Amino acid sequence: xxxxxxxxxxxxxxxxxxxxxxxxxxxxxxxxxxxxxxxxxxxxxxxxxxxxxxxxxxxxxxxxxxxxxxxxxxxxxxxxxxxxxxxxxxxxxxxxxxxxxxxxxxxxxxxxxxxxxxxxxxxxxxxxxxxxxxxxxxxxxxxxxxxxxxxxxxxxxxxxxxxxxxxxxxxxxxxxxxxxxxxxxxxxxxxxxxxxxxxxxxxxxxxxxxxxxxxxxxxxxxxxxxxxxxxxxxxxxxxxxxxxxxxxxxxxxxxxxxxxxxxxxxxxxxxxxxxxxxxxxxxxxxxxxxxxxxxxxxxxxxxxxxxxxxxxxxxxxxxxxxxxxxxxxxxxxxxxxxxxxxxxxxxxxxxxxxxxxx
Amino acid sequence: xxxxxxxxxxxxxxxxxxxxxxxxxxxxxxxxxxxxxxxxxxxxxxxxxxxxxxxxxxxxxxxxxxxxxxxxxxxxxxxxxxxxxxxxxxxxxxxxxxxxxxxxxxxxxxxxxxxxxxxxxxxxxxxxxxxxxxxxxxxxxxxxxxxxxxxxxxxxxxxxxxxxxxxxxxxxxxxxxxxxxxxxxxxx
Numbered sequence: 001x002x003x004x005x006x007x008x009x010x011x012x013x014x015x016x017x018x019x020x021x022x023x024x025x026x027x028x029x030x031x032x033x034x035x036x037x038x039x040x041x042x043x044x045x046x047x048x049x050x051x052x053x054x055x056x057x058x059x060x061x062x063x064x065x066x067x068x069x070x071x072x073x074x075x076x077x078x079x080x081x082x083x084x085x086x087x088x089x090x091x092x093x094x095x096x097x098x099x100x101x102x103x104x105x106x107x108x109x110x111x112x113x114x115x116x117x118x119x120x121x122x123x124x125x126x127x128x129x130x131x132x133x134x135x136x137x138x139x140x141x142x143x144x145x146x147x148x149x150x151x152x153x154x155x156x157x158x159x160x161x162x163x164x165x166x167x168x169x170x171x172x173x174x175x176x177x178x179x180x181x182x183x184x185x186x187x188x189x190x191x192x193x194x195x196x197x198x199x200x201x202x203x204x205x206x207x208x209x210x211x212x213x214x215x216x217x218x219x220x221x222x223x224x225x226x227x228x229x230x231x232x233x234x235x236x237x238x239x240x241x242x243x244x245x246x247x248x249x250x251x252x253x254x255x256x257x258x259x260x261x262x263x264x265x266x267x268x269x270x271x272x273x274x275x276x277x278x279x280x281x282x283x284x285x286x287x288x289x290x291x292x293x294x295x296x297x298x299x300x301x302x303x304x305x306x307x308x309x310x311x312x313x314x315x316x317x318x319x320x321x322x323x324x325x326x327x328x329x330x331x332x333x334x335x336x337x338x339x340x341x342x343x344x345x346x347x348x349x350x351x352x353x354x355x356x357x358x
Numbered sequence: 359x360x361x362x363x364x365x366x367x368x369x370x371x372x373x374x375x376x377x378x379x380x381x382x383x384x385x386x387x388x389x390x391x392x393x394x395x396x397x398x399x400x401x402x403x404x405x406x407x408x409x410x411x412x413x414x415x416x417x418x419x420x421x422x423x424x425x426x427x428x429x430x431x432x433x434x435x436x437x438x439x440x441x442x443x444x445x446x447x448x449x450x451x452x453x454x455x456x457x458x459x460x461x462x463x464x465x466x467x468x469x470x471x472x473x474x475x476x477x478x479x480x481x482x483x484x485x486x487x488x489x490x491x492x493x494x495x496x497x498x499x500x501x502x503x504x505x506x507x508x509x510x511x512x513x514x515x516x517x518x519x520x521x522x523x524x525x526x527x528x529x530x531x532x533x534x535x536x537x538x539x540x541x542x543x544x545x546x
Contacts, residue, residue, distance in 0.1 A: 041389040045400045320385045 041319035068248035080146035085253030088139025091132035098125035144242035155241030159232035165333030166222035172341035173215040176348040190276030197280035206355040207348040220265040228321035270306035417491040419513035423523035429485035432461035439480035464506035489516035
């Protein structure tokens with residue numbers, strides 16, 4: 001009994017450790033990739049000093065942030081000020097527990113069923129992610145409020161205004177996919193998209209979710225506080241927005257949370273709309289050449305390709321678009337995205353209903 | 359200042375452009391074309407430096423003649439020409455030679471200098487020069503308050519080729535720094 005519990009714990013901790021490592025490494029790559037891609041798009045070079053072509057820049061940044069002085073401003077609510085970065089970071093990392101990275105395989109160790117490519121296959125995976133993603137916004141709002149600074153407070157308030165504009169649209173744009181897949185589990189949703197790429201939910205009959213995908217991408221850009229919806233941290237208006245007063249490791253937490261959140265929403269988007277770990281063709285090439293036990297590499301690579309393409313889209317948007325005013329964001333969210341998402345649900349529901357009757 | 363914006367009738371193509379984010383796509387195409395045709399204009403400054411133009415106006419320096427004597431005759435014209443009062447000259451007679459003057463002290467407050475080159479133009483004996491040095495960032499701005507020795511040192515390292523000292527000059531031309539014993543007497 002104790003050994004079984006210990007084994008389960010060991011397996012889970014191994015998986016959690018592996019996923020955390022992958023996410024943190026991805027964030028390190030992203031911080032460099034963003035600066036490089038932005039630089040290239042603006043005819044600059046990006047970081048070039050640390051290491052060959054600046055590839056060691058993320059480590060230099062990390063070391064710098066570790067050793068910076070940790071300042072708590074006078075008059076700040078110290079408890080909430082300390083808690084806010086953690087409140088921002090943890091929900092983001094928790095979300096990765098239900099992301100399927102690879103094929104839905106299982107194997108047994110001493111009678112314990114282990115799914116190697118997902119930490120926890122719970123049947124309400126997507127609801128779980130949405131719930132925790134909403135919690136992360138509290139970290140931003142509370143961090144802005146607890147700093148005892150005008151700019152932080154304004155950033156936090158803008159974040160609150162932004163939450164009500166995008167949160168609903170993220171949820172509603174997903175509903176069409178849920179109707180098509182008939183499940184809230186990310187594993188089942190991904191499994192429903194096997195085969196050719198036109199089985200992916202973005203193209204799938206009877207109701208292609210292309211509009212829902214667009215709504216989702218625009219909304220998650222707002223959710224992750226990225227340009228053109230980076231109102232809470234608008235550096236040209238509010239010094240750095242909600243993390244103006246943060247320094248050192250707490251700032252690093254906010255930074256990590258933002259990038260991890262980008263990775264999370266890209267993973268969710270690729271799992272929901274772009275077929276997750278499914279290749280654009282049925283099966284895998286590894287199976288064709290007789291290496292079916294290694295086909296998970298190909299699957300995870302496809303997942304990574306989709307996720308990184310979406311992350312590239314984030315950088316691309318940042319290099320292209322200026323920042324919106326927040327009344328524009330709210331008007332866009334409520335008067336454009338929300339009707340599209342609602343219409344998408346109605347159309348998808350009717351199409352699926354008719355499709356099942358035929 | 360109406361709360362609702364004026365609704366303009368959109369033509370079909372305009373409407374189509376609006377719903378497909380056409381303008382945003384044009385912008386994204388522009389940024390992507392810069393990524394694909396990647397030609398950075400960055401100069402990796404400390405490693406590679408831009409070639410300076412010939413008339414580059416850099417750090418000021420005091421010059422010497424080829425025999426090592428200072429050119430400066432302490433005439434204060436540079437101080438008068440300077441628009442930002444960078445220069446302060448304390449002029450004095452050369453000991454033992456009452457007809458010659460020199461700058462006993464010469465100070466430049468380079469924190470104020472705007473590198474206009476007027477002092478160089480004003481100098482009657484070309485005792486001032488503009489070098490091609492520009493990397494003069496210092497941690498303490500008092501280090502930019504230069505005295506005569508420092509300015510001469512800058513001149514020594516930037517102008518290795520020195521002008522020959524003229525001992526004979528035409529008597530009708532204003533002349534400085536010339537020992538009068540060498541001038542032939544005017545024929546009466």
